[in-house]
Amino acid sequence: MNITSLTKDPDVQRLIAMVYRSSNPVLSNQFWNNIDGYETMSYEGTMQKIGIMFGTTVFFAAVTAYAAITISMNIAMAAAAIGGITGFILVMLLVFMRPTNPVPLMLSYAAFEGLMIGGISLAFEQMYSGIVFQAAVGTMCIVGAMYGLYATRIIKATPLFQKVVMSLVIGIMLLYVVSFALSFIPGSFQVPFLHSSGPMGIIVTLFILAVASLCLILDFNFIETGIKQRTPKVGEWWGAFGLLVTVIWIYIEMLRLLSKVRNNLN
Numbered sequence: 001m002n003i004t005s006l007t008k009d010p011d012v013q014r015l016i017a018m019v020y021r022s023s024n025p026v027l028s029n030q031f032w033n034n035i036d037g038y039e040t041m042s043y044e045g046t047m048q049k050i051g052i053m054f055g056t057t058v059f060f061a062a063v064t065a066y067a068a069i070t071i072s073m074n075i076a077m078a079a080a081a082i083g084g085i086t087g088f089i090l091v092m093l094l095v096f097m098r099p100t101n102p103v104p105l106m107l108s109y110a111a112f113e114g115l116m117i118g119g120i121s122l123a124f125e126q127m128y129s130g131i132v133f134q135a136a137v138g139t140m141c142i143v144g145a146m147y148g149l150y151a152t153r154i155i156k157a158t159p160l161f162q163k164v165v166m167s168l169v170i171g172i173m174l175l176y177v178v179s180f181a182l183s184f185i186p187g188s189f190q191v192p193f194l195h196s197s198g199p200m201g202i203i204v205t206l207f208i209l210a211v212a213s214l215c216l217i218l219d220f221n222f223i224e225t226g227i228k229q230r231t232p233k234v235g236e237w238w239g240a241f242g243l244l245v246t247v248i249w250i251y252i253e254m255l256r257l258l259s260k261v262r263n264n265l266n
Contacts, residue, residue, distance in 0.1 A: 039232070039233040040230040040231060040232060040233055041223075041226045041227045041230065041231050041232070041233055041235045041236050041239075042227060042233075042236070043227055045233060045236045046223055046226075046227065046236040046239050046240065048236075049236045049237050049239070049240035050239075050240040050243060050244075052107075052240070053106065053107070053110045053240045053241060053243075053244045054110075054240075054244060054247075056107055056110035056111055056114065057110045057111070057113050057114040057117060057244065057248070058114065059114060060110075060111045060112075060113075060114025060115055060118065061114040061115070061117040061118035061121065062114075062118065063114075063118070064076065064079045064083075064114065064115050064117075064118025064119055064122075065118045065119075065121065065122045067079075068118070068119065068122050069122070073122070073126075075119075076118065076119040076122045076123055077119060077123070078119070079115040079116065079118060079119040080115070080116050080118075080119030080120050080123070081119075082112070082115060082116075083112040083113060083114070083115030083116030083117075083118075083119065084116040086108075086112040087109055087112040087113045087116060090105055090108055090109040090112065091109065091245065093105060094106065094109070094241070101234075102234070102237055102238065102241070103237055106237055106240075106241045109241070109244075110244060113244070113248055117248065117251070117252075120252065120255065121135075121255070124255050124259060127259065128258070128259055128262050131255065131258050131259060131262065132255075134254075134258055135251055135254040135255045135258055136251070138254045138258070139247065139250050139251045139254050142209075142213050142216075142250055142254075143216060143247060143250070146213055146214075146216040146217060146220075147216070147220060149217070150216070150217050150220045150221070151220075155214075155217050157217050157218055157220075157221035161217070162218060165211065165214050165215060165217075165218060168211045168214075169211060169215065172208055172211060175194065176194075179194055179195070196260075197259075197260040197263040197264055198264075201260055202257065202260050202261060202264075205253060205256050205257045205260060206257065208253055209250065209253040209254065209257055212246060212249045212250045212253055213250060215246045215249070216243075216246055216247075216250075218242075219239070219242050219243045219246055222238075222239055222242060223239040223243070226239060
């Protein structure tokens with residue numbers, strides 16, 4: 001019996017659905033039910049996809065920053081706006097459409113997020129010299145620390161853990177959507193402490209950063225479980241995509257946290 005026919009068995013589908021429950025904001029509980037394939041996920045293949053996704057984002061971020069520095073800073077602002085909005089749309093398309101071949105949309109997402117990251121990073125760097133390096137190092141330290149906690153099973157992606165993190169992620173996303181919508185209304189009410197640089201504003205950003213960091217545990221679990229269960233090879237792309245979404249979120253929150261701290265020190 002080949003892998004394709006096996007994954008279509010109702011009992012196996014229920015098992016896969018149970019095993020692959022993930023609270024990553026781009027992955028749903030029934031994710032694997034509609035995916036077929038003969039080749040299966042591997043560690044090497046997943047690392048390759050992670051390298052491609054992150055490499056694409058870093059490349060476009062660097063190009064954006066270089067163009068803004070050498071031509072006009074307006075490029076940074078335009079790139080950040082276009083990249084952020086388009087990236088959000090692409091995430092929604094991937095989440096709700098679940099395309100058979102998600103690679104073009106995922107690479108497009110990585111490219112547009114690179115535009116956003118490049119523009120935002122340059123803007124923060126102009127306000128606070130050295131903050132981009134600090135945020136990058138902080139992000140890498142968080143990724144390394146969370147992987148260590150996951151690998152040693154100090155933190156486990158239990159069903160309860162997944163539900164709690166998912167609930168927090170949804171709440172934070174709704175908070176940001178409301179804040180973004182209110183920004184278009186002149187003199188409108190602002191979400192308290194979300195963007196302020198005072199002590200409560202720093203605490204709120206620390207909390208959001210902690211939730212984003214916990215999402216890494218779910219990403220690692222998604223990838224590890226997929227490899228162990230020999231799921232379809234396209235899962236390598238989904239694993240890399242989910243990890244990229246989380247790391248970008250952590251990096252942005254690191255920039256926000258450091259800017260608030262440094263603003264208080266000035």
